[in-house]
Amino acid sequence: MLQGHQTWVFESKPVIIGSAAIGGPFEAQGNLAKDFDLLHGDIWLGQDSYELAERKFLEEACETAIKKAGLKKEDIQFFLSGDLINQIMPSSFTARTLAVPYLGIYGACSSSMEGLSLASLIIDSGFAQTALVGTSSHNAACEKQYRYPTEYGAQKPPTAQWTVTGAGAAVVAKDGEGPHVVASTIGRVIDMGLSDPFNMGAAMAPAAVDTIEAHFRDLNISPSHYDLIATGDLGRVGHRIAADLLTQHGLDIPVEKLTDCGILMYKESQPVLAGGSGCACVATTTFGHLLNRMRKGELNRILIIATGALLSPMSYQQKETIPCIAYAVSIEM
Amino acid sequence: MLAFIIGGTICVLGQLLMDGLKLTPAHTMVTLVVSGSILGGLGVYDDLIAFAGAGASVPISNFGNQLVKGALQEAQKTGIVGVLTGIFKITSAGISAAIIFGFLAAVLCKPKG
Numbered sequence: 001m002l003q004g005h006q007t008w009v010f011e012s013k014p015v016i017i018g019s020a021a022i023g024g025p026f027e028a029q030g031n032l033a034k035d036f037d038l039l040h041g042d043i044w045l046g047q048d049s050y051e052l053a054e055r056k057f058l059e060e061a062c063e064t065a066i067k068k069a070g071l072k073k074e075d076i077q078f079f080l081s082g083d084l085i086n087q088i089m090p091s092s093f094t095a096r097t098l099a100v101p102y103l104g105i106y107g108a109c110s111s112s113m114e115g116l117s118l119a120s121l122i123i124d125s126g127f128a129q130t131a132l133v134g135t136s137s138h139n140a141a142c143e144k145q146y147r148y149p150t151e152y153g154a155q156k157p158p159t160a161q162w163t164v165t166g167a168g169a170a171v172v173a174k175d176g177e178g179p180h181v182v183a184s185t186i187g188r189v190i191d192m193g194l195s196d197p198f199n200m201g202a203a204m205a206p207a208a209v210d211t212i213e214a215h216f217r218d219l220n221i222s223p224s225h226y227d228l229i230a231t232g233d234l235g236r237v238g239h240r241i242a243a244d245l246l247t248q249h250g251l252d253i254p255v256e257k258l259t260d261c262g263i264l265m266y267k268e269s270q271p272v273l274a275g276g277s278g279c280a281c282v283a284t285t286t287f288g289h290l291l292n293r294m295r296k297g298e299l300n301r302i303l304i305i306a307t308g309a310l311l312s313p314m315s316y317q318q319k320e321t322i323p324c325i326a327y328a329v330s331i332e333m
Numbered sequence: 334m335l336a337f338i339i340g341g342t343i344c345v346l347g348q349l350l351m352d353g354l355k356l357t358p359a360h361t362m363v364t365l366v367v368s369g370s371i372l373g374g375l376g377v378y379d380d381l382i383a384f385a386g387a388g389a390s391v392p393i394s395n396f397g398n399q400l401v402k403g404a405l406q407e408a409q410k411t412g413i414v415g416v417l418t419g420i421f422k423i424t425s426a427g428i429s430a431a432i433i434f435g436f437l438a439a440v441l442c443k444p445k446g
Contacts, residue, residue: 043445
């Protein structure tokens with residue numbers, strides 16, 4: 001049901017009955033290593049290209065999530081997935097492997113929450129009993145796609161972020177045990193005129209703030225409703241901007257409650273510049289770390305605001321600015 | 334000491350082009366090569382090398398200088414066609430080395446990400 005301008009409230013409260021996070025070697029050294037279901041020692045996974053390796057990550061995340069939900073591949077009625085590679089190749093190729101009805105989505109790094117919103121909508125409206133959401137990113141594949149191949153050794157400014165290598169997936173169902181998806185706020189595209197692909201956090205922060213404000217306005221609740229509000233993946237630079245903007249807009253969220261998936265992911269000692277990014281950043285942090293904390297009873301209500309920078313290599317070459325989007329999903333135990 | 338200061342200054346210019354003017358690494362490199370070739374054409378770059386030694390001869394700007402120098406030398410000997418035949422004469426060692434070592438690295442190594 002639509003509430004306010006842009007928020008869906010799922011009356012049947014679809015359940016996340018299984019979720020999985022798969023990561024690479026860099027994530028294994030990070031803060032959230034113990035919350036991954038599987039961590040790989042290299043980023044090739046025995047494949048011939050980084051893109052194929054990314055597909056492998058996504059396939060493993062999907063398989064693990066289905067297994068943890070106690071289901072079989074055939075029980076999944078719809079698969080929704082997105083990633084950052086040209087024409088969302090890892091997602092579509094994973095859908096080929098899974099061989100279930102598939103909806104390919106693109107929301108850049110916000111794909112996980114875009115997918116979770118749509119999957120919850122499908123379940124809530126009764127169009128399916130089970131849906132699978134997946135998303136992936138790969139550091140080397142992403143650098144190649146959006147910036148420079150890493151072998152080229154181009155310098156990066158301190159505002160740049162480190163793309164997470166990995167994948168996250170979640171099975172959403174009508175009935176079952178687990179955290180419930182209660183509401184989703186669908187963001188508007190916000191473009192503040194920034195064009196630096198090495199400072200995505202700053203470009204995405206206003207989109208996150210717009211969606212957070214809309215969420216609280218539409219549902220008529222205050223930040224105290226949530227135990228944790230996590231944006232992703234603004235990184236250190238964008239997080240500070242978002243926090244300042246929220247305060248300016250009169251929405252005071254206590255410092256300990258507002259966090260960012262891009263900051264949570266890695267240790268401060270890791271050379272990730274401003275923090276983590278990529279589809280897999282929010283996906284693995286949420287579907288791994290945060291849902292685990294909810295299942296353990298440490299968190300009851302969380303709000304995840306996944307942000308996406310909707311630039312393309314083409315728009316960058318044509319000197320366009322970076323349009324950004326954010327989707328907020330409210331999850332309750 | 335002079336080599337350190339002049340060489341360092343050229344590198345600082347490159348860094349400023351990237352950070353200040355937001356040029357891409359490729360644009361920065363081309364800007365330095367073209368600047369070197371213009372200075373070489375005006376005959377100034379060799380004076381800079383005499384003054385600062387490796388500080389001026391090691392940075393990429395000297396590659397531009399050498400391109401122009403080779404072209405001019407060959408043009409004097411064989412006429413206008415020399416501009417085409419001489420342009421890579423002095424720099425051929427560098428270019429060949431880049432291609433051969435690049436090839437060997439690509440054959441022997443696998444990028445780690």
